[in-house]
Amino acid sequence: MGGSVTNAGQKTFAQKLQTRKAQRYIIIVTFMFIPLLLLLVFTYIPFIKMVQFSFYDMKYIGTKTFVGIQNYIDVFKRPDMFGSLFVSVYYMGGAILQLALALFFATMMVFKVKGESIFKAAMFFPYLICGIAVGFIFKFFYARGYVLDTLLQLFGMAPENIPLWLQDQKINNFSLAATSVWRYTGQNMVLFLGAMMSVDTDLYEAASLDGANKWHQFRYIIMPSIKSIIVLNLVLSISGSLSAFEPPYVITNGQMGTGTYFVIMNRIAHENQRVGLACAMAVVLLVIIIICTVAQNVFFKYALNDGSEDESKAAVKAKKQAQKAAKKGGA
Amino acid sequence: MSEINDKKSVGSIIFSIFKYISLIIASLISIIPVVVCVFTAFKTNEEYQATSVLSLPSNFFNFENFAIAIKQANMLRCFLNTGIVLVVVLTVSVLTGSMLAYVLNRFKFPGSGLINSLFLFASLLPGIAMQVTIYQIMYQLGFINHLYGYIIVLSGTDIISIYIFLQFFENLPISLDESAIMDGCTYFGVFFKILFPLLKPAIITSLVLKGVSVYNEYYASNLYLTMPELKTISTALYTFTGPYGNQYNYICSGVIITIIPILIFFLVFQKQVYSGMASGAVKG
Numbered sequence: 001m002g003g004s005v006t007n008a009g010q011k012t013f014a015q016k017l018q019t020r021k022a023q024r025y026i027i028i029v030t031f032m033f034i035p036l037l038l039l040l041v042f043t044y045i046p047f048i049k050m051v052q053f054s055f056y057d058m059k060y061i062g063t064k065t066f067v068g069i070q071n072y073i074d075v076f077k078r079p080d081m082f083g084s085l086f087v088s089v090y091y092m093g094g095a096i097l098q099l100a101l102a103l104f105f106a107t108m109m110v111f112k113v114k115g116e117s118i119f120k121a122a123m124f125f126p127y128l129i130c131g132i133a134v135g136f137i138f139k140f141f142y143a144r145g146y147v148l149d150t151l152l153q154l155f156g157m158a159p160e161n162i163p164l165w166l167q168d169q170k171i172n173n174f175s176l177a178a179t180s181v182w183r184y185t186g187q188n189m190v191l192f193l194g195a196m197m198s199v200d201t202d203l204y205e206a207a208s209l210d211g212a213n214k215w216h217q218f219r220y221i222i223m224p225s226i227k228s229i230i231v232l233n234l235v236l237s238i239s240g241s242l243s244a245f246e247p248p249y250v251i252t253n254g255q256m257g258t259g260t261y262f263v264i265m266n267r268i269a270h271e272n273q274r275v276g277l278a279c280a281m282a283v284v285l286l287v288i289i290i291i292c293t294v295a296q297n298v299f300f301k302y303a304l305n306d307g308s309e310d311e312s313k314a315a316v317k318a319k320k321q322a323q324k325a326a327k328k329g330g331a
Numbered sequence: 332m333s334e335i336n337d338k339k340s341v342g343s344i345i346f347s348i349f350k351y352i353s354l355i356i357a358s359l360i361s362i363i364p365v366v367v368c369v370f371t372a373f374k375t376n377e378e379y380q381a382t383s384v385l386s387l388p389s390n391f392f393n394f395e396n397f398a399i400a401i402k403q404a405n406m407l408r409c410f411l412n413t414g415i416v417l418v419v420v421l422t423v424s425v426l427t428g429s430m431l432a433y434v435l436n437r438f439k440f441p442g443s444g445l446i447n448s449l450f451l452f453a454s455l456l457p458g459i460a461m462q463v464t465i466y467q468i469m470y471q472l473g474f475i476n477h478l479y480g481y482i483i484v485l486s487g488t489d490i491i492s493i494y495i496f497l498q499f500f501e502n503l504p505i506s507l508d509e510s511a512i513m514d515g516c517t518y519f520g521v522f523f524k525i526l527f528p529l530l531k532p533a534i535i536t537s538l539v540l541k542g543v544s545v546y547n548e549y550y551a552s553n554l555y556l557t558m559p560e561l562k563t564i565s566t567a568l569y570t571f572t573g574p575y576g577n578q579y580n581y582i583c584s585g586v587i588i589t590i591i592p593i594l595i596f597f598l599v600f601q602k603q604v605y606s607g608m609a610s611g612a613v614k615g
Contacts, residue, residue, distance in 0.1 A: 020512075027518045028438055031430040036446070038427075038487030043453045046464035053464065060467055105357055108350045121601065122358035128593050128604075129365075130547035130565045133586045140371070140579045141364045146384050151363075154385070186361060187608060194609035214346060243457050246549070250569070262459045269463045270554070282460035289455055 054279040064276075071280035081281065084261045085288075087173060091244040091260070094177035095237030099230065101181070102188030107218055109189075110196045110204070120193070123186035135250025138179045142166050142251070169257045176247040176258055188233055195226040228300075235296040239289055261285060365590070372396055372584035379580040396584040400571075403581070406588060408560055409567035413546060416482055416563060420545050423486040425534055432496030433522050437508065454490040459550055466554055474555065481555045481563075485545060492537035495610065499533035500526075539600065539607035546593060564589050 054071055058064040076082050105123065109116055126134070141147040142165035149162050165175040199221060207217050245262040248254050254263035261281070269278035371379065373388035375395065401407060435443055465484065474480025503526060511521045549565040556562055562570070568589050571582045597604055 023518050024438060024440075027522075028434050028440060031434045031522075032446070035427045035431040035493070038483070039449065039453060041468065042465055042484060042487035043456065043461070044449070046461050046468060047456060049464040049467065050461065060470065101357075105354065108354055111346075111350065113350065113354065117601075119354045119358050120605075121597070123361045124605075125594070125597060126361055126365075128543055128547075128597055129590055130549065130568070130593075132549050132565045132568045133589050136568070136571065136582050136586050137364050137368055140368065140583065143577070143579075146579070147364065147367050150384050182361070182364070185357075190605055190608050194605070213342075243459065245459055250572070262457075265460060265463070270466075275463060275467070278463045282457070282463060285457055285460055286455070289457060293455060 050279045050282050053276050054283050056276040057274075058276045059273045060275060067276070071277045072284070074277055075280050075284050080259065081261075081264055084259050084264045085242070087248075087258065087260045088241045088244060090173040090177040091180060091241035092238055094181045095184075095241050096234070098181040098185045099188055099233055099237060101185050102192055103230065105185070106189045106192035106196055107222060109193055110222065111214065120186075120190065124190050125186065126183045127187035129183070131246030132250055134179060134183055135246055138175075138182075138247070139166075139251045142175055166252055166258075167256060172252065172256055172258050176251060177244075179247045179251070180241075180244065184237070188237075191229060191233065192226055195229045196222055199225045231296075231300065235292065239292055242285065242288060242292075368583040368586055371580050372587045374580050376578075376580065379578075396580050397588060400581050400585040400588060404567040404570050404585060405559060405562070406564070406567055406585070409562050409564045410592075412478060412556075412561060413564045415478060416485065417542060417545055419482050420485045421538055421541060423482075424492050424541055425537060427486070428492035428537060429496045429527065429530055429534070430522070432493055432500050433526065436497055436500035437505070450490055450493060462550060462554060469555055476556060476558050476561060478556070478561060481552060484551055484555065485548065492541055495533050495537045495540075496530065498610075499530060503529060535603050536607040536610050539604055542596075543593070543604075 053064075055066060055068060056064040057067045057070070074081070109120065113119065129137070144164060148165060149159070152162055153159060163171055166172050203221055204217055207221060212220070243262055244260045245266070248258040248260050248263050249266070252258045254260070254267065259267075265278050265281045265285075268274050268281065367384055370386070370388055371384060373391055373393050373396070374382070375393060378389060435447060469475050469480060469484065472480070474483065507525055507529075508521050511525045512518075516524065547565060548563070549569065552563045552566045553569065556566065568585050571585050
């Protein structure tokens with residue numbers, strides 16, 4: 001390489017090309033070596049092992065016994081396992097509520113608000129708190145006689161009418177899913193607000209001068225510009241609900257019917273050390289996630305293809321370009 | 332804006348009131364659970380048992396619970412561990428992410444499409460589920476209970492920053508590279524001298540997103556760093572489940588201690604955090 005620099009002057013065009021080619025090989029290999037090695041060791045080897053182990057009865061150490069599809073049969077038959085997927089339904093419900101709330105508050109903020117940054121910061125901050133801390137905050141919040149109970153009594157609710165938020169099996173999953181709503185609504189709102197702001201704000205003023213009411217502004221200006229980001233977040237939140245882990249893990253330890261799929265898998269893998277069974281659970285979840293992703297792509301292709309999609313795509317693109325331009329200006 | 336204000340109708344006043352009330356309620360719901368924790372963290376044991384959880388502590392300078400929490404969970408040591416992990420993981424992931432994105436974006440070579448799809452498919456694999464077999468590999472490599480093992484695991488699972496960089500490279504004109512090469516620059520020179528400095532916005536975005544997720548990471552830390560002196564801040568916090576059961580004044584001070592650094596970070600870098608969130612989401 002040093003040679004290529006010193007001789008550069010005398011080289012013919014073809015020779016230059018030659019060293020470029022060598023350089024290309026070197027840079028491709030060196031720049032990709034570490035990421036690909038890590039990808040192989042911590043993603044694809046574990047992935048292949050995961051599929052392989054799912055056919056064995058084994059612990060982390062010791063002998064393996066081949067059991068065929070017995071682990072998969074267990075996953076579908078044991079009520080605590082496949083049933084735990086239904087606990088995710090609460091979190092999906094929470095995810096939809098959270099998107100609706102985020103959309104609502106983002107819309108409120110698009111119309112000029114005094115103290116916008118304070119409201120935005122207050123609602124966004126829960127997203128940055130670590131899951132374990134959120135867990136403790138709500139363990140305290142829901143505990144009998146503590147925060148929520150005291151607040152409700154303040155508003156005149158009789159103590160005997162207040163349910164046990166975390167023990168009552170009729171409501172404890174709602175309580176836990178609510179903590180996710182609390183944590184993620186502000187973040188979703190910031191995303192939506194970012195997309196909405198990409199619309200030229202003059203458009204709102206022009207529209208309201210033309211006599212468009214707030215609903216019309218929402219329906220015809222805001223919605224088209226953020227349609228794709230809403231669908232994207234919906235899909236992300238749904239696959240996120242399948243992987244809900246921290247709220248039940250910290251707050252109830254998965255007791256009293258609150259064990260989500262990952263809480264059960266964690267218990268089976270690391271406490272009971274039934275590695276094969278845990279791997280089968282992981283493979284089943286992966287299949288579900290792949291189905292969801294394929295469904296998402298199909299949905300994007302057909303359901304959103306009604307002409308207005310181009311409009312929203314154009315908005316996203318324009319926003320991206322504006323961002324890039326702003327960033328370049330700043331850099 | 333002034334013309335609109337002049338034309339204020341009853342409807343728009345009602346809308347304004349509705350707007351502010353809903354925003355105030357939402358903000359209160361967002362902060363009350365945390366604020367109550369702050370109150371409780373400053374209460375002495377007697378105070379904690381005798382007073383309502385919503386009442387203010389008698390003394391906002393009662394740092395006794397914080398001292399107990401820090402000592403009990405060895406939190407200073409854990410902050411140091413988290414700090415080391417943050418610095419190394421962020422450096423490695425910015426460097427490897429941007430280098431990989433450079434190669435994938437600027438060179439078309441046999442297999443580049445395959446590598447792209449390998450990373451894409453990897454992002455579908457559910458993280459916690461994968462840890463079952465990653466644990467076994469970590470065990471065989473002897474990486475368990477070493478800070479470097481945890482650092483390598485966190486650096487290896489980074490797909491988001493690769494996509495942020497890929498996206499950014501798409502908008503950097505290739506003519507930049509070409510003119511530098513005409514001037515006798517090597518490909519390495521093009522990357523490190525010309526392109527890397529221009530990546531600054533993408534670097535900030537990936538630092539924000541990755542930084543927050545590393546600081547808050549719990550699951551892998553809990554699996555791979557089990558010795559008390561190796562714990563990171565989120566696993567240290569989790570140790571409060573056992574001994575303090577219902578002593579929420581200690582638990583709350585632990586919670587507040589872990590929140591303070593991220594709160595300061597948020598207040599200082601608010602703008603970057605918001606724009607980082609937005610550009611991280613476009614990835615789709």
